[in-house]
Amino acid sequence: MVSYKDLGLVNTREMFAKAIKGGYAVPAFNFNNMEQLQAIIKAAAEDKSPVILQVSKGARNYANPILLRYMAQGAVEYAKTLGWEHPQIVLHLDHGDSFELCKDCIEHGFSSVMIDGSHLPYEENVALTKKVVDYAHQYDVTVEGELGVLAGVEDEVSSDHHTYTDPEEVIDFATRTGCDSLAISIGTSHGAYKFKPEQCTRNADGKLVPPPLAFDVLDAVMEKLPGFPIVLHGSSSVPQDEVDTINKYGGKLPDAIGIPEEELRKASKSAVCKINIDSDSRLAMTAAVRKTLFEHPEEFDPRKYLGPARDNMEKLYKHKIEAVLGSKDKAL
Ligand SMILES: O=C(CO)COP(=O)(O)O
Ligand SMILES: O=C[C@H](O)COP(=O)(O)O
Ligand SMILES: [Zn+2]
Numbered sequence: 272m273v274s275y276k277d278l279g280l281v282n283t284r285e286m287f288a289k290a291i292k293g294g295y296a297v298p299a300f301n302f303n304n305m306e307q308l309q310a311i312i313k314a315a316a317e318d319k320s321p322v323i324l325q326v327s328k329g330a331r332n333y334a335n336p337i338l339l340r341y342m343a344q345g346a347v348e349y350a351k352t353l354g355w356e357h358p359q360i361v362l363h364l365d366h367g368d369s370f371e372l373c374k375d376c377i378e379h380g381f382s383s384v385m386i387d388g389s390h391l392p393y394e395e396n397v398a399l400t401k402k403v404v405d406y407a408h409q410y411d412v413t414v415e416g417e418l419g420v421l422a423g424v425e426d427e428v429s430s431d432h433h434t435y436t437d438p439e440e441v442i443d444f445a446t447r448t449g450c451d452s453l454a455i456s457i458g459t460s461h462g463a464y465k466f467k468p469e470q471c472t473r474n475a476d477g478k479l480v481p482p483p484l485a486f487d488v489l490d491a492v493m494e495k496l497p498g499f500p501i502v503l504h505g506s507s508s509v510p511q512d513e514v515d516t517i518n519k520y521g522g523k524l525p526d527a528i529g530i531p532e533e534e535l536r537k538a539s540k541s542a543v544c545k546i547n548i549d550s551d552s553r554l555a556m557t558a559a560v561r562k563t564l565f566e567h568p569e570e571f572d573p574r575k576y577l578g579p580a581r582d583n584m585e586k587l588y589k590h591k592i593e594a595v596l597g598s599k600d601k602a603l
């Protein structure tokens with residue numbers, strides 16, 4: 272058993288309370304490799320932003336649980352070399368699908384876990400989430416639960432419709448499970464195709480404009496649970512310049528569309544204190560790799576194309592911290 276406290280990591284409790292009080296959201300960036308981790312830490316350290324390093328089940332299998340634990344410990348030490356004297360870094364299991372997986376992550380030094388039971392019948396979601404909370408809280412590890420199903424994602428039955436969170440359920444769920452934060456469904460979804468073209472309108476430039484998020488549902492949840500930490504999944508904005516670069520240099524991402532950043536800025540000022548971003552990082556990395564390889568067909572040193580990818584991701588992360596979530600200088 273390795274405690275996250277021995278790795279210099281923190282859990283989300285105080286981080287979220289500060290974010291809600293301060294009217295900003297904490298960036299939750301997924302990572303699967305060294306370059307993503309380097310870019311996240313460099314952006315957070317230089318911007319003195321609290322940050323949540325998210326690891327999905329797939330990422331943990333890809334990178335290896337033992338390696339990940341040391342990468343997270345190294346991330347804290349690396350942050351200090353960048354002048355971040357007291358790093359505020361969380362290592363979080365994203366979309367945990369079983370008690371056993373959550374338990375294993377806690378034993379490997381995770382400071383926060385999500386147990387995603389949103390696709391289960393309500394009472395089963397409550398029971399599973401409570402079981403994880405009871406175990407995690409013994410080690411002061413914080414737990415994210417979920418109510419409501421996001422459309423078209425791998426972790427919820429592959430639906431192509433949203434099941435918005437029912438505000439009438441949130442008090443019962445939060446009370447009976449004891450979870451520390453709640454992921455809700457208000458119209459976001461995972462991946463780079465968050466809306467079908469027919470769900471969108473077009474602006475004067477012919478660009479697809481997605482339907483608004485269900486802020487009425489968010490308001491109703493906040494009314495039921497004032498000051499309770501709320502999480503938004505599926506919050507990548509799918510920057511069109513990165514999509515255009517990918518498509519220009521051999522990619523094929525037709526009609527890719529995300530969440531408008533102004534909607535995320537609005538959400539960040541509410542009790543939404545954690546915003547999950549993975550797809551945008553993937554797009555930034557892929558765009559830089561495709562462009563570099565296209566422009567330098569002679570190149571076969573991975574550092575020559577993974578380096579620009581790392582820089583492009585760092586630029587993206589800083590943009591999210593500074594211009595969208597408002598978490599810059601919130602972890603001095
Ligand atoms: O919710 C996410 C991770 O849990 C990521 O969402 P995106 O696919 O919008 O980046
Ligand atoms: O929930 C979705 C996250 O983006 C993680 O995705 P993944 O399961 O492909 O690693
Ligand atoms: Zn889910």
Ligand SMILES: [Zn+2]
Pocket residue numbers: 366461504505547
């Ligand atoms: Zn998610």
